[in-house]
Structures are given as C-alpha cells and as structure tokens.
Amino acid sequence: MEKILLWSFLLTSSGSQAVRSLVQRNTEFAVDFYQAICLSHKNNIVFSPLGTTLVLGMVQLGAKGKAQWQVKQTLKFQESSTGEEFSLLKSFFSAISEKKQDFTFNLANALYLQEGFTVKEQYLHGNKEFFQSVIKLVDFQDAKTCAETINTWIESKTDGKIKDMFSGEEFGPLTRLVLVNAIYFKGDWKQKFRKEDTQLMKFTERDGAAVNIPMMKALLRTKYGYFSESYMNYQVLELPYKGDEFSLIVILPAEDVNIEEMEKVITAHQILKWFSEMQEEEVEISLPRFKVEQKLDLKEALYSLNITEIFSGGCDLSGITDSSEVFISQVVQQVFFEINEDGSEATTSTGVQVPVIMSLVRNQFIANHPFLFILKNNPTESILFMGRVTNPDIQKIKGRDLDSL
Structure with missing residues (x-):
C-alpha cells in the first residue's frame, strides 16, 4: 500500500x-x-x-x-x-x-x-x-x-x-x-503586563497539587463576563492584541467546578455568546505565564x-x-x-500599575487553577487555537527569573 x-x-x-x-x-x-x-x-x-x-x-x-x-x-x-x-x-x-x-x-x-x-x-x-x-x-x-x-x-x-x-x-x-x-x-498585547508586577503564586493543578508559578498581574479595562450554564459558574476574559485583529479568550471555571465536566457541556452557541455578550469592565487579572x-x-x-x-x-x-x-x-x-508579558505596548491611560491591594475592584479574574483558552480572529470570530492549561510549565523557568519574583 x-x-x-x-x-x-x-x-x-x-x-x-x-x-x-x-x-x-x-x-x-x-x-x-x-x-x-x-x-x-x-x-x-x-x-x-x-x-x-x-x-x-x-x-x-x-x-x-x-x-x-x-x-x-x-x-x-x-x-x-x-x-x-x-x-x-x-x-x-x-x-x-x-x-x-x-x-x-x-x-x-x-x-x-x-x-x-x-x-x-x-x-x-x-x-x-x-x-x-x-x-x-x-x-x-x-x-x-x-x-x-x-x-x-x-x-x-x-x-x-x-x-x-x-x-x-x-x-x-x-x-x-x-x-x-x-x-x-x-x-503584542494591547494593554501591558508589566514584568515588575509578576509574582510567584500558588496554582492548584488538575490533580490537586499546589505549585508556585510566575503569575502576571494587571488592572485593566477590558471585555469580561460572568456566566452560569448547566449549574456551572465561570468567568470569561478577553485580552486583545495590539491592532484589535486578534484576542486571547480565557475561560476560568469556578474553583468548585471540575474542568472536565465543563468541557463536556461547551457548545459553539455558548462560545459565540461569550464573544457577543462580554462587556468592558475594570478587572483585576492574575494570569500565569505558560508555554x-x-x-x-x-x-x-x-x-x-x-x-x-x-x-x-x-x-x-x-x-x-x-x-x-x-x-x-x-x-x-x-x-x-506561549503567553508572557513580552512585547506588550500601551499608553499610560490603558494600562494601570497594579497596587499591592486592589480590594476595591469588583471583578477579580484569578487564574490559579485549570482554565481554557481560545485565540481568535476578531473580524471573523474564527478560532485559530484552542486549548487548556492544567499545569503551567515551570520546568523552563530560569533561576534568575525566580530570583526576580
């Protein structure tokens, strides 16, 4: 043959x-x-x-x-x-x-x-x-x-x-x-994650183990939504790239939601609903670097x-x-x-320095447990990449990076 x-x-x-x-x-x-x-x-x-x-x-x-x-x-x-x-x-x-x-x-x-x-x-x-x-x-x-x-x-x-x-x-x-x-x-990110704001934080992996990983932090005004479907609560965040042609969509289930159960009930209708119903809000974001x-x-x-x-x-x-x-x-x-802080550009009015305490911010998006992501083209809403992160890769973190956090 x-x-x-x-x-x-x-x-x-x-x-x-x-x-x-x-x-x-x-x-x-x-x-x-x-x-x-x-x-x-x-x-x-x-x-x-x-x-x-x-x-x-x-x-x-x-x-x-x-x-x-x-x-x-x-x-x-x-x-x-x-x-x-x-x-x-x-x-x-x-x-x-x-x-x-x-x-x-x-x-x-x-x-x-x-x-x-x-x-x-x-x-x-x-x-x-x-x-x-x-x-x-x-x-x-x-x-x-x-x-x-x-x-x-x-x-x-x-x-x-x-x-x-x-x-x-x-x-x-x-x-x-x-x-x-x-x-x-x-x-390049439309709104910047400053490297000096990245901190080591606990991430609870899929098997329940907790590991320290570099967590990027920012206080941004961006599209955000809180949804409840099939008795599951989750947040959806959009991080646009410079030029607004592409965006990274991050879907974070509530901590008590098993990510495998959430994956089973996701539909195309839901995804397009997220794209259309998210609203611009101020959000305190903690997102792992991951590769x-x-x-x-x-x-x-x-x-x-x-x-x-x-x-x-x-x-x-x-x-x-x-x-x-x-x-x-x-x-x-x-x-x-790969997702990291590099290459992000923004004016001072779109990126806000992260203070130590942001307790007054109503929306907190803290991706310290497994989440899904989508990279999409905005004019057509076409999905280029899709995936999930259950254990961010910490093997390739250089010693100097850890020392700086």
Missing part, C-alpha cells in the same frame, strides 16, 4: 451572511474536535482548528465517495458546493494576510511529492488556488535528506521555533505524498468523529491520483504556544 502522510505544524505566541455561517460551522467543528482530543489527553492541550481544517480540506479536495462525505460531515461543510467553502476560506486568509501592521501572521501550505508519482493537475491547481500550496518534488527513498528538506521549510515558516521535526523514520518506501501546513502568529509545546497524533480523535475511510487501503482518493493503493497513514499536528 502507498502512503500519504498528513502533517500540520502550528505555533504562536463582519462579513457576508455566508462568511458568518462558515464561522458558525467552524466553531462547531472546533468544539467537536476539542472534546474528541480531551478523551485521550488529561493535561495541557493546544491545537489549531484552523490548521486541522486546512489539512483535512486539502485531503477532501481530492477525495471521493465515502472518504469525501466523512470529511465534509466532520468539517460541517455543506453538501453542495465544496468550491464555495474553499473560496470563503481563501478570502479569510487573504484578508488576514493583508493586515500585518500590528502583528505577524504567516500561513503556508506545501505538498511534498515523490518523484515519479503522478498527481492530477486539477488537484495541484486546486491546492494552489484555494490553499496557496507550494509543490515540491522529493525522493522519500532518501528519508534523511527528505527530513532535512521539510525541516528547513518548517523552521523558516515558524520563525525557528520548530526545528528537526522529522527524523526520517516517518518516511518509508511506500510514502508518496506529505501535506504540510504551518501557521505562525505573534502579537505549551505539543505534538498531537490526531488519528484517534478523527476516528471518534467518524473520519475513518481515509486511513484505510482502498479509500477513494482518485481526485489526487489514479493509483488505487493510496491512503492517509498519519495526521499529526505540532504546536508551540
């Missing part, structure tokens, strides 16, 4: 009714996929609904029959025109790419083809048109050289954050096609969402090639996500 490897590499640091409908469906997919990933991951999680949609979209572009139907159903694509869905995605990417004054957002897709392996021109054209994919010919028989070639591309597209991703062991004599998606986002580096094998999660056909020999990928022996062998997503 010939193989296709499907890899997605991510990291970070108002339209028409049709676009709005697409956002609704994309949010539904994000929630479904997040809940599927939670079934097999108990600690920190970060993944990109956008990246997953892209790589699955590239597969669906060449899939037929049951394989295509399963992917369309899971991505919430409408039964009719696939081209319309991809055209809307293309417009969204172009709109983001054109606005880079206050942030860095790079999106790149590539197809690595085995030399001599025949891929249909229409499929290559579709990838260039809808996903702006570059096409590169390689020899997977020379696994080491292939790994170095793809690693160099990934490193260049992710500002050097992801290096040596492939060892060559992922490739074999039957590998015919590797689809790669890279997303890089870096934004999540994760390599997720998405095959199990996709199976649970009924995407199974593409992984079986004999699946219909005739839109890609006439070969009847190709199938998807892996779907892996690599993510680097």
Whole structure:
C-alpha cells in the first residue's frame, strides 16, 4: 500500500451572511474536535482548528465517495458546493494576510511529492488556488535528506521555533505524498503586563497539587463576563492584541467546578455568546505565564468523529491520483504556544500599575487553577487555537527569573 502522510505544524505566541455561517460551522467543528482530543489527553492541550481544517480540506479536495462525505460531515461543510467553502476560506486568509501592521501572521501550505508519482493537475491547481500550496518534488527513498528538506521549510515558516521535526523514520518506501501546513502568529498585547508586577503564586493543578508559578498581574479595562450554564459558574476574559485583529479568550471555571465536566457541556452557541455578550469592565487579572509545546497524533480523535475511510487501503482518493493503493497513514499536528508579558505596548491611560491591594475592584479574574483558552480572529470570530492549561510549565523557568519574583 502507498502512503500519504498528513502533517500540520502550528505555533504562536463582519462579513457576508455566508462568511458568518462558515464561522458558525467552524466553531462547531472546533468544539467537536476539542472534546474528541480531551478523551485521550488529561493535561495541557493546544491545537489549531484552523490548521486541522486546512489539512483535512486539502485531503477532501481530492477525495471521493465515502472518504469525501466523512470529511465534509466532520468539517460541517455543506453538501453542495465544496468550491464555495474553499473560496470563503481563501478570502479569510487573504484578508488576514493583508493586515500585518500590528502583528505577524504567516500561513503556508506545501505538498511534498515523490518523484515519479503522478498527481492530477486539477488537484495541484486546486491546492494552489484555494490553499496557496507550494509543490515540491522529493525522493522519500532518501528519508534523511527528505527530513532535512521539510525541516528547513518548517523552521523558516515558524520563525525557528520548530526545528528537526522529522527524523526520517516517518518516511518509508511506500510514502508518496506529505501535506504540510504551518501557521505562525505573534502579537503584542494591547494593554501591558508589566514584568515588575509578576509574582510567584500558588496554582492548584488538575490533580490537586499546589505549585508556585510566575503569575502576571494587571488592572485593566477590558471585555469580561460572568456566566452560569448547566449549574456551572465561570468567568470569561478577553485580552486583545495590539491592532484589535486578534484576542486571547480565557475561560476560568469556578474553583468548585471540575474542568472536565465543563468541557463536556461547551457548545459553539455558548462560545459565540461569550464573544457577543462580554462587556468592558475594570478587572483585576492574575494570569500565569505558560508555554505549551505539543505534538498531537490526531488519528484517534478523527476516528471518534467518524473520519475513518481515509486511513484505510482502498479509500477513494482518485481526485489526487489514479493509483488505487493510496491512503492517509498519519495526521499529526505540532504546536508551540506561549503567553508572557513580552512585547506588550500601551499608553499610560490603558494600562494601570497594579497596587499591592486592589480590594476595591469588583471583578477579580484569578487564574490559579485549570482554565481554557481560545485565540481568535476578531473580524471573523474564527478560532485559530484552542486549548487548556492544567499545569503551567515551570520546568523552563530560569533561576534568575525566580530570583526576580
């Protein structure tokens, strides 16, 4: 059997009714996929609904029959025109790419083809048109050289954050096609977290253990909401990046709420409700610095969402090639996500120095126990990244950082 490897590499640091409908469906997919990933991951999680949609979209572009139907159903694509869905995605990417004054957002897709392996021109054209994919010919028989070639591309597209991703062991004599998606986002906070205000505080991890971590602190006027759903109370906070194109949304359940129980009842409707109903208020914020580096094998999660056909020999990928022996062998997503004080800019009127005691502030958002987060594009409300923090990474804290707190 010939193989296709499907890899997605991510990291970070108002339209028409049709676009709005697409956002609704994309949010539904994000929630479904997040809940599927939670079934097999108990600690920190970060993944990109956008990246997953892209790589699955590239597969669906060449899939037929049951394989295509399963992917369309899971991505919430409408039964009719696939081209319309991809055209809307293309417009969204172009709109983001054109606005880079206050942030860095790079999106790149590539197809690595085995030399001599025949891929249909229409499929290559579709990838260039809808996903702006570059096409590169390689020899997977020379696994080491292939790994170095793809690693160099990934490193260049992710500002050097992801290096040596492939060892060559992922490739074999039957590998015919590797689809790669890279997303890089870096934004400055609109309102500043001052490094001198960061303090060591207790964080209660998922297993109940308490650890000391650097907790960023600020008194800000920003969008905030207190919600009660399914007998659960939780707070939602929005931290916009400079330029207001992107925001980090932090969802903090009450201390007596089990985060796994909360995850089970989250819906796309709720998420869009948070986006629309939060109001600007003054909030005392305590948020951990955190970094999540994760390599997720998405095959199990996709199976649970009924995407199974593409992984079986004999699946219909005739839109890609006439070969009847190709199938998807892996779907892996690599993510680097970091939140800290760095790079934040604000005037003195938007960021307020944190006094030692802020007991008069009505709203306190103290993320000293597990929480969820979403990185979204504000004009479209599309979710780029989604995840949870159950135990902030304290292994990489330098001694001098601890000494300064």
